Amino acid sequence: MMQVSFTPLNLPRTGVVVLLARNSATLGEIGREADDALGGALTRLMKNSRFRGEKGQMLEFAAPDLGRASRLILCGIGKPADLSTHDLELLGGRVVARLIKSGEKSISVVVDDFDGVTLKPQDMAAHVAMGAQLRLYRFDKYRTTLRDVDQTSLERITVLTRAAKRSETLYASYKDVLEGVYFTRDLVSEPANALTPAVFAERLQALAEHGLTITTLGPEEMLSMGMGTLMGVAQGSANPPRLVAMEYRGPGTSKNSRPLAFIGKGVTFDTGGISLKPPGGMEDMKFDMGGAGIVGGTMLALAKRKAKAHVVGLVGLVENMPSGTAQRPGDVVTSMSGQTVEVINTDAEGRLVLADVMHYAQETFNPRLMVDLATLTGAIIISLGNEYAGMFCNDDALADSINKAGQTTGDKVWRMPIGPAYDRLINSQIADMKNVGPREGGSITAAQFLQRFVKDGRPWAHLDVAGTVWAKSDNPLYPKGATGYGVRLLDQLVRDIAE
């Protein structure tokens, strides 16, 4: 991460100077000061370019005659009244994306005042820094050679604002969330030979140092507890499964409070099992632990920022492999809940894993609500692409809260339907249910399957994050690869409904 500082508004004269301009290419007070110092060169440049100060626009001014500044970048913010914290993150992220390997070490972003802005100055400043840090992430662990020119040159970002002290306080809690996002991205980026269920569990165990109470179950315990659907998936792999529960009790929570439960699918690699996937793109299935990665990063973020809430995170960690011990299509397994499942397709394994983890979560922690996160279906990518996660929910209030947290953070969700007509589609001829329905509505029948493991209609939401945890190309807030999607969403949900 970069070193971040917040200082009072003035015109910086070193490194990269970033100035904001509103729509119709209008500068703020510090912007005008810079323009004057440069003899009107900024106005001239804007006039002779297509830069109009619209959101996302940028205009670079090389080697300005301004102290020791190396370059000056104008960033558009559009109409001040339409400006959101997410826009400022995008702005910070875009600046970093442009400069990450430029050789520049230091960026100063001037968050000038503009009439009509409804955001507080500290919100603006802290989110610029947040966006910059989000975009700076890289996963270079497995490179043995990295040429100097390919290394990140950026070291510091200074945000100049009317509310330096308040920005600092606000950013301090965001910094902890960033640590969570980075932790998740590190996990999701790891190849499956390095991140086996056991190794994953160890990485989560290490979070105990932040005050989380960690419980890990191995295969013998899970078998004796009757977790037949999870163990059926695990039985084909030489790498034994784990179930990890991470409990966090924040300051001020009462002894007998009921926690929120976050539950993650942690398939460290999904070959499909005996219902083997085709080889093209199968390497992507290392990110099939993305839901568990989100839960791990969220628990770290909550513990680090000392959230005033009671939250438990649970993950089911297994590898889905074809082998002589693998389960077969047609096998019937019994879940910990007692319900039986006919395994029509061994590639619909995520729901089998979650069924037991969800049941265990309810038995052990009696949570007041549950949110599960899973890279559950390819069908959700067909529905929503990579822009939104699919949300399936049995409770309108919870759905609204998650939706709102999505809008606040930019980790967006789109609500999908559930209901008895879909539920019928997974009835089995010989068992209580089968693990797949017809091809049509594949994400919905997957959600229906999970809902059969929710006890007594307690509030539950399922987020199908198959399209959002991994990016095939760069974005203003993350380089291609692991996005860290979901950590900020869950953190915000906790802020909104539990603190």
Ligand code: BES
């Ligand atoms: N992990 C996959 C879903 C997935 C696919 C995630 C592509 C990310 C990208 C899941 O276990 C799976 O294989 N689902 C099947 C279900 C089918 C067999 C009913 C699918 O989506 O094809």
Ligand code: MN
């Ligand atoms: Mn699968």
Ligand code: ZN
């Ligand atoms: Zn899977």
